[in-house]
Amino acid sequence: MENAKIIELIKKVTEERNEIAFSEIFDFIAPKINAYYIKNNLGIEQAEELTQEVLSTIWLKADLFDPEKSKFITWSFTIARNKKIDFYRKNKKNDINEDDIRDFLYENNKTNDYEIESTIKKITQELDESQKKLIKMSFFEQKSHKNIAAELEIPLGTVKSRIRSSLNKMQKHIL
């Protein structure tokens, strides 16, 4: 779905609490979120529970989303990632509420997703397919270097050095 179309739907959710608009957002994003959790090795039931939490958050905090500043896909990805982090941190007895911090950082972040598009383009052009795959497995699917080595049938040292060189390439563009 186009970003512009989703922004329109989100606006309906925020302003009118429009459930039909929300159901369209759900149909677009829920399967991706569910797939993300399954890719990250969560069980089917757990994946759906977390997907529900993400969608509930989208429904509840739709007014936090700033379409001028961020793309919907990035915003919803960060919510999904945060729910996964919280899931692994079961004991919540600490001084600081991370969810509040994340919302606060989002509201106060001066970076604009649209301004950094060219930087991302340059990075993706510079990385070859195997490097992109390693970044994806390591940071998106959160596989250990050891598991990546086993899955791709390449030595552990090669995995480490390739990831390192990909990160170095990225660094040139984001300094």
Added chain:
Amino acid sequence: MNTTAQKNELIFDYSSGNLGEAKSLFASMYLYLNTIAAKKASVFDNMLAQNFNELEGIEPKKLRYTDCIKTPESLKQNKNPSNNPLSRLIGDFNNIDWKTIYKGFKEFNILVNDNDSVKLIKMDPGTSVPLHSHNGKEYILVLDGSFCDEYGEYNKGDMQINDQKIKHNPTACNSKGCVCLSITENDVVFFGKFGSALNLFTFIKSFFK
């Protein structure tokens, strides 16, 4: 000393959700105080979101959109924080219940569920930390004022990562002194005149953790 790669690694790990509570909190503060770091995190978030966008969806079996409109109470509580949740870390440093370690050097521990420990450090103007190195890594972020050591001057929003290879002797060089957020993976190892006494102190302290 080139720690750019290590700093970026912290940002990338934050973006992918790889960090424990201590480092996660530390990275939040770093992104809040340092615009360049925030930009790097946004670049990486967007790259990961591209992977997310390209995922072939898996339809949830039971979940319907109507289930998500029923908002759980736990989520309601967090809606729109009006106050800065980091204010405890960046607010009025005079209101913190500091514990004096030695003259001019104070600490305040922050409770997190993690093997890494997080604390605030306050150094009065001119106060130094004796030459030391670290068994594990130490991350220091300047929240207010500045400090200098053999490697340079660090101002508000600057971060320093120290490991076993680095011996340094930081001094609060600003007239305001310095407040830092620090993460240590392991206890530090001291050198010099008071080194053995301080090492003994850390050794004894470890029994009371």
